[in-house]
Amino acid sequence: MNILLLWNNPLLVEKISRLQGLDDFCFHFLPHGDFVGLDKLMNSFHISAIFTEHDRSHNATAVQALADQYPHLPLIAIGTVSFEQAMLDSMNTAYWDYLISSSISTVTLRKAILSNRQRVDLMEKARWGENQVRKVMDYSNSLLARISHEVRTPMNAVIGMAEMLYDTGPDSKQRFYIETIRESGVHVLTLFNDLLDYSNIESNNIPIYNRPFNLHECLSDVIVEVMEQARHKRLELLFDIEPSLPKQFLGDVLRLRQVVMHLMENALKFTSHGSVCLRARAFGKENKQWLCIEVEDTGEGIKPGQIHSLFKPYIETLNEKESIKGIGLGLTICDRLVKKMNGKIEVESQPGKGSRFSLFLPYHSPKNTPANPPDPKLKGKKVLLLSHDTLLEPILKKYMAYNGMEFETMTIGNDFSGLSDWLQPFDLLITHLRTNIKIDLKLVDIVREQKQIPHLLIKDREKMGDKLIVIRKDTVILPKPLYYKDLFDSIRATLDKQADRLNTIGQSLQPDEHMAEYHPLDILVADDNVINQRILMSVLNRYGYQVRVADNGREAIESLERRMYDVVFMDIQMPLVDGIEATNIIRTKFSKKKQPYIVALTAGQAMPVKTDYIKKGFDDLLYKPVEGKVLAQLLLQIPRRER
Structure with missing residues (x-):
């Protein structure tokens, strides 16, 4: 066994040389600082341990560099009693062990070498x-x-x-x-x-990215995704995002969306009546700010004894009356992802009243300017809310105050005799238009008879396609849940008596079975799976489109060489030439004029970020299974290539 001794004390070298019973060790001596000799010796022999002298000339930096260079090799110090504390302190960073020079013997030296070699063997096994x-x-x-x-x-x-x-x-x-x-x-x-x-x-195989994303769009997308589920269960869906929050944040939008989506779906699953609210706000001091995203519901709630185990695998909080099936990994995944993003999740709950899950993340924004700055033209405007909706009231009150508007609420029955006097001091009236409540709709005409005042009606959503409806130039019906921008676009338009300009919203072409006639496109589908081809072709046929198919990326390129296509739906995983490689070839081989609009198709388990695919040459991204309406809306945005 080769042992290296690094020191400049000849007496210590002589003492070790005289020790008996060390014939199975071969000692190599080098003076401190001889790095050239050290490299040669380390390359020539298999060194099992290194002893170094710790005295007044001790160079901590050099010793640490030696420890870093050979991290799996025992580095043992030898020094006098006066340096024992210093050697002990260095065991936290550099030394594996130390010996007192006055007590060096065959036994102590052999014990130090063999015990530390055992540590090496154990570490290698580990x-x-x-x-x-x-x-x-x-x-x-x-x-x-x-x-x-x-x-x-x-x-x-x-x-x-x-x-x-x-x-x-x-x-x-x-x-x-x-x-x-x-x-x-x-x-x-x-x-x-x-x-x-x-x-x-x-297995620590999920990377967390830190790049700019639009927080408002991220959370709005979540609301859209769960809207139908909330409507189906007749639950009030509320969206309350601080308008002062910046548009851009830094973080992993894919993982953030995944966490928020799961919290929202959980809230909807465990709530049978009432409401689910998604909130976003910021708090803290300038040097340490946090983004807080809350999901609050009026569901069954969680028993105090169950909260601590919510984020453990395979734990499911069951409603006593209803068995909710699942493997209980969702909250565990959320908790692990949030911790990887240097955040945390907190839970507050009262059985029978509901729960609130709060997600806290470090606040990072490249441009700390509000996405929706206050509108100075609205300052001082007086708003009256006539509604039975106590959930929406605090959100509206906060939004109005943010813009410097005066806000009052009033609850009235079926007696509107004094309505004219109530409306007199106000610039805008907001009322609630409930489903199948005729008096709410009748109120529109009653208000018009009493006073011509800009009127905004907040409507319960009856179906997914519900959109803003302009009744008159100063009267608008806006479906819930409310989005800040849509709300204040409507408020400004009604106050200016120009609500008809809001009709541009949603006036674009709508998908139907004749879409291919008024919006013709030549379409190619590249997918190696016949079933996937049939599904996509059937969806496109429904809108009147005739489609050609390719079984892989190579066939897609060959098809593009024969004719011009307006759009190519490109599967990512295909034999011979995959979707990414095929897209790169198309972008380099064909002129800009002949390049089609390429849409990536992926069935991956985690929804990738669209910008990642755009960087790879794609124009857009769709997830399998492709929804017909989503596909049709995308096609309407794709222009036909010039022939």
Whole structure:
């Protein structure tokens, strides 16, 4: 066993040389600072341990550099009693062990070498075991991802076909069957997504990115995604984002959206009546600010004894009257992701009253300017709210105060005799238009008879397609949930008696079975899966489009060489030439005039960020299973290429 001794004390060298019983060790002596000799010796011999002298000339930097250069090699100090504390302190960073020079003997030297070599052997075994565990986990993740992909492809087909069948006008009984098929398919995909995410988090395979994103758009997208679920359960859906928050934040928008989406879906799942509210605000001092996103519901609530176990795997809080199925990984995944983003999740709950999940993240904004600065033209305007909606009132009050507007509320019954006097001092009237409550709609005419005042009606959403309705130049119906920008665009337009200009919203072309006639496009679908081809073709045929297909990226390129296409739907994973490679070839091979609009299609378990695919040459991104309405709206935005 080769042992290296680094020191300049000849007496110590002589003392060690005279020790008996060390024939199985070969000692090599080098003076301190001889780095050239050190490199040569380390390259020539397999050194098992290094002893270094610790005296007045001790160079902590050099010793630390030596420890860093050979981290798996025992570095043992030898010094006098007066340096014992210094050597002990250095064991936290550089030394593995130390010996007192006056007590050096065959036994102490042999013990120091062998005990520290045992540590090396144990560390190597631990590293080997860790590598084996990592290999097993990588194999398990790879296997799970492969199984997930094999399940996801036919499941996407099941969901896609169910949606197409739903659009054929089935009767109520058939609709029930179709909805059950679709919901079950989505549930299976969700389970696989959770398993994959949890597996990747456990093996530390999920990176967290820090790049600019639009917080308002991110949260608005979540609201849109859960809107139908809330409407189906007759739940009030509220969106309360501080208007003073900046437009741009730095962070991982994909993971943030995933966490907020899960919290919202959980809130809706465990709430049978009442409301679910998504809030966003900032708090803290300038040197340490936090972004707080809250999801509050009026559901069953959580028992105090269950809160501490919510974020543990395989824990599910069950409603006593209803068994909620699941594998209980969602909140665990949320908690792990938020911690990776240097944040935390807190829970407050009262059984029978509801719960509030608060997500706290470090506040990082490239430009700390409000996305919606106060409008000075609105300052001093007086607003009256006539409504039974106590949930919406505090949100409206806060928004009005932000713009310097005076805000009052009043509750009235069916007696409107004094309405003219009540309205007199106000510039704007806001009322609630409830579903199937005729008196709310009648109030529009009553107000017009009493006083010509700008009037904004907040309407309960009856269906997903509900949009803003202009009744008169100063009267508008706005569906809930309210978005700050839409609300104040409507307020400004009604106050200016120019509400008709709001009609430009939603006046663009609407998708229907004749869409291909008034918006013709030549379309190519590149996908190696026949079922996926059929689904996409059927959806496009529904809008009147005839489609050509390619089984891989190479065929897509060859098809583009033969004719011009306006849009190509490009699957990412294909044999021979995949979607990313094919897109790169198209961007370099064809002139700008002949390049089609390329839409990436992905069935990955985690929704990728669209900007990542745009950087790779794509124009847009769709997730499988592709929804017909989403696809149609995208097609309406794609211009036909000049022939």
